[in-house]
Amino acid sequence: MAIINQATKELQVKIVYYGPALGGKTTNLVQVHDHVQTAEGNKGKLVSLATSSDRTLFFDFLPIEAVAIKGFKTKFQLYTVPGQVIYNTTRQLVLRGVDGIVFVADSQYDKMEENVKSFSNLEENLRSLNLNLADIPYILQYNKRDLPTVAPLEYMEFLLNNREVQVPSFEACANKCEGVFETLNMITRLLLHKFINESGRKAA
Numbered sequence: 093m094a095i096i097n098q099a100t101k102e103l104q105v106k107i108v109y110y111g112p113a114l115g116g117k118t119t120n121l122v123q124v125h126d127h128v129q130t131a132e133g134n135k136g137k138l139v140s141l142a143t144s145s146d147r148t149l150f151f152d153f154l155p156i157e158a159v160a161i162k163g164f165k166t167k168f169q170l171y172t173v174p175g176q177v178i179y180n181t182t183r184q185l186v187l188r189g190v191d192g193i194v195f196v197a198d199s200q201y202d203k204m205e206e207n208v209k210s211f212s213n214l215e216e217n218l219r220s221l222n223l224n225l226a227d228i229p230y231i232l233q234y235n236k237r238d239l240p241t242v243a244p245l246e247y248m249e250f251l252l253n254n255r256e257v258q259v260p261s262f263e264a265c266a267n268k269c270e271g272v273f274e275t276l277n278m279i280t281r282l283l284l285h286k287f288i289n290e291s292g293r294k295a296a
């Protein structure tokens with residue numbers, strides 16, 4: 093749920109990067125943190141909550157050209173979830189208050205089962221929080237497209253985007269920062285569009 097900070101005139105929006113272990117969620121956040129353009133002091137530190145074999149990352153930032161909605165600039169909070177199943181409770185905690193989701197899928201053929209299981213796990217965890225994926229803006233990122241053993245895009249779309257209403261999807265090589273900002277720009281556009289529509293309905 094987006095948070096309005098009256099003191100700083102900011103609308104805080106939470107975006108969670110979800111997906112299987114080692115799929116590229118952390119790499120996406122590191123690349124965004126390294127390259128996002130903000131004014132001085134408008135980018136939080138990249139915080140890592142590490143377990144013995146997995147970690148959750150988060151930071152927030154206020155873009156230089158932050159879109160203002162009713163006079164409020166939009167600050168984005170980006171989170172990853174741990175990919176391993178044993179940390180499912182942490183995934184549920186991170187999903188609380190989520191506004192938008194980027195599902196990062198591993199394009200390698202032998203990771204397709206993990207992608208599907210992780211996507212199902214996302215839907216289950218949202219239901220446990222009384223949330224429905226259909227009500228939350230989300231997009232798909234097909235990462236690691238530079239590897240030799242990748243599945244065709246059509247196959248990945250069939251597995252992960254085979255719905256009545258398809259969502260935007262992007263090819264990426266996150267380690268090269270390819271597709272990272274295209275993905276981020278799309279989810280932020282979807283979120284801002286949603287909030288502008290909702291604020292317009294409330295005003296009507």
